[in-house]
């Protein structure tokens with residue numbers, strides 16, 4: 284009995300779709316997601332992975348099938364049939380990628396907006412914020428400062444975030460080859476970053492020498508840090524743990540060593556850490572607490 288070819292095509296399509304859907308969720312390529320927006324970024328990545336897997340299997344499958352099925356027969360030295368285009372096929376393989384690109388564009392725009400990427404000036408207290416809001420009202424993505432020179436950089440507050448919740452402000456300074464974190468509320472200065480869980484954090488970042496890039500893989504955030512400019516990064520972590528902070532811009536000979544840790548603490552542990560490092564500051568005037576281990580020694 285011969286199975287009709289359209290049944291085989293349908294079965295192959297179903298199997299291909301199921302494999303793609305499964306692999307899109309189980310590729311295991313991403314580290315832990317430590318925030319809601321990181322999970323949304325993963326949603327976008329997983330969709331792209333699903334589509335790519337489907338296209339890979341389809342194209343490679345047809346290629347391998349054709350290599351075997353239409354290979355040269357023994358003793359056949361004639362030319363192959365002259366094939367000159369196929370209009371319906373060309374329309375289909377142009378239309379499908381167009382639709383895919385539109386879906387991905389809209390989806391990624393949505394995720395970027397969720398992250399606060401479309402309104403970097405939203406919670407900035409610069410003199411230019413009024414101007415920035417005027418521009419924002421007209422739907423412009425680029426906000427000008429009052430001096431009309433600097434353009435807002437970074438990620439502001441998510442449009443979904445509660446405007447009544449004050450974010451924890453941390454000043455981040457990138458320099459060859461370290462990150463320095465200053466907590467203006469308490470005066471703590473540290474070489475590693477601690478943040479409380481479930482509270483919005485607003486990083487105000489500058490570089491003192493060359494361009495660095497502040498990369499938090501578990502938050503799916505990466506932001507260039509530029510000398511002479513303030514760059515903002517706003518996020519809320521929802522997962523306790525230690526996560527690497529890595530410089531992702533080749534910034535000199537020891538760029539590879541420009542790493543530290545972000546610790547997401549419970550609110551109590553965070554308060555404790557702030558207190559420990561504040562004591563370290565007052566006990567030995569002028570001393571800078573570079574790590575919690577060091578402050579433990581000081582106590």
Ligand SMILES: [Cu+2]
Nearest residue numbers: 495530534541
């Ligand atoms: Cu660097």
